[in-house]
Amino acid sequence: MLFKPREKKEFLDTRDRLLKKSSESMVSFRRFIFAPNLLTFVISVVVGNAFGSTVKELVNTVSHFFYALWRWIVRSGHPLNFDSTLSALSDLFTSSLTLISIALAVFYFIEFINNWLIGTEQEKWGYDEPHQDSLDMQALQKKNNALVKENIALQKEMIELMKDIKKDK
Numbered sequence: 001m002l003f004k005p006r007e008k009k010e011f012l013d014t015r016d017r018l019l020k021k022s023s024e025s026m027v028s029f030r031r032f033i034f035a036p037n038l039l040t041f042v043i044s045v046v047v048g049n050a051f052g053s054t055v056k057e058l059v060n061t062v063s064h065f066f067y068a069l070w071r072w073i074v075r076s077g078h079p080l081n082f083d084s085t086l087s088a089l090s091d092l093f094t095s096s097l098t099l100i101s102i103a104l105a106v107f108y109f110i111e112f113i114n115n116w117l118i119g120t121e122q123e124k125w126g127y128d129e130p131h132q133d134s135l136d137m138q139a140l141q142k143k144n145n146a147l148v149k150e151n152i153a154l155q156k157e158m159i160e161l162m163k164d165i166k167k168d169k
Contacts, residue, residue: 043106050099057092064088 064085072080 043110047099047103047106050095050102054092054095054099057088057095061085061088061092 064087065082068080068082068085071078
C-alpha cells in the first residue's frame with residue numbers, strides 16, 4: 001500500500017488547518033486589493049487617463065477651429081470650411097462620453113465593493129468615506145486647539161498676576 005490510511009480526526013484537523021490558513025490568506029488579499037491607497041491610485045490613473053484624453057481632444061477641437069478661421073481670414077477667396085473641426089468635435093464628444101462612462105463604472109464598482117464584498121463598516125471605502133489617518137489628524141488638531149486656548153488663558157492670568165505685583169510695589 002502506497003498511502004498510509006489516515007484517521008478521521010487527523011483528516012478533519014488537516015482540513016480545518018487548511019481552511020483556516022486559506023481563509024486568513026483571502027482576508028489579507030482582500031484587504032490588500034481594497035486598500036484605500038491602492039484604490040485611490042487605480043482610480044486616479046484610470047479616470048485621470050480618460051480626463052487627459054478629453055482635454056487633449058478639447059485642445060485639438062479648439063485648434064482646428066482657429067486654424068479654419070485663420071485660413072479663411074488670411075487666404076483670399078478661401079471658403080470657410082469647418083470639416084476638420086467637425087471631425088475633432090466628434091472625437092471630443094466620444095472622449096467625453098468615454099470619461100463619463102469610466103467615471104460611472106468606477107463609482108458603481110466602488111459601491112459594489114462596499115455593499116457586497118466588504119464585511120465591516122470600518123473597512124468600507126469610497127469617495128465620501130474619511131480615512132483613518134485624516135480622522136486621527138482631526139482629533140490631534142482639536143487637542144492642539146484646546147491646549148492653545150488653555151495656554152492663552154494661563155498667559156492672561158499670569159499677566160494679571162504680574163500687574164497686581166507691580167501695583168503692590
